[in-house]
Amino acid sequence: MTAAVYRGHLVHIAGAPAAGDVDAALVSEPDGVLVVDATGRVAFSGAWRDLPAEWAEAPVTETGGVLLPGFVDTHLHFPQTFTTDAFGGGELLEWLEHCVFPAESRLADAAFADAIARAFVARRVAVGTTAAMVF
Incomplete structure (x- = not known):
């Protein structure tokens, strides 16, 4: 499996905030990117302009969505x-x-x-x- 790169509006909660601090930790990146490496782990999430060079050549899936932790x-x-x-x-x-x-x-x-x-x-x-x- 190669890395999967998803580009779109990235919405997620950053870090590990306490319940009362979730609003402040909400990240909305209109031109965001999520990279899932060959092991299935999130290797990078952030702005498209900040995508590390090591992932620059990976095929990109244009998408949108919400990144959530497991239930x-x-x-x-x-x-x-x-x-x-x-x-x-x-x-x-x-x-x-x-x-x-x-x-x-x-x-x-x-x-x-x-x-x-x-x-x-x-x-x-x-x-x-x-x-x-x-x-």
Whole structure:
């Protein structure tokens, strides 16, 4: 993977401000650039005019957007990955008995456990979750 260079209106929160100081840390760069290196890390963000020479020859993707940190989900149930849309009778206990508990018991099968783990992680990544408290 080579570096990815995104040029456009860059909006982000600089540094690590306390909650009450976020407004002062908001950066809006109308002609901004974000460089993601070959390892997937942000190597540079700032004004296009300040782009370091080492990235000057990298292909540029004209884009716009908002750069955000990864999201933290504070309550996830891993065994329910494939049961979120299951209907178990309308009451919580019925749903648990008819949908959730049978799904949890299927985790005894290593192949199923592997499949659900891959789907669970892929979905977290797809929605920008980088940390979670998983039950």
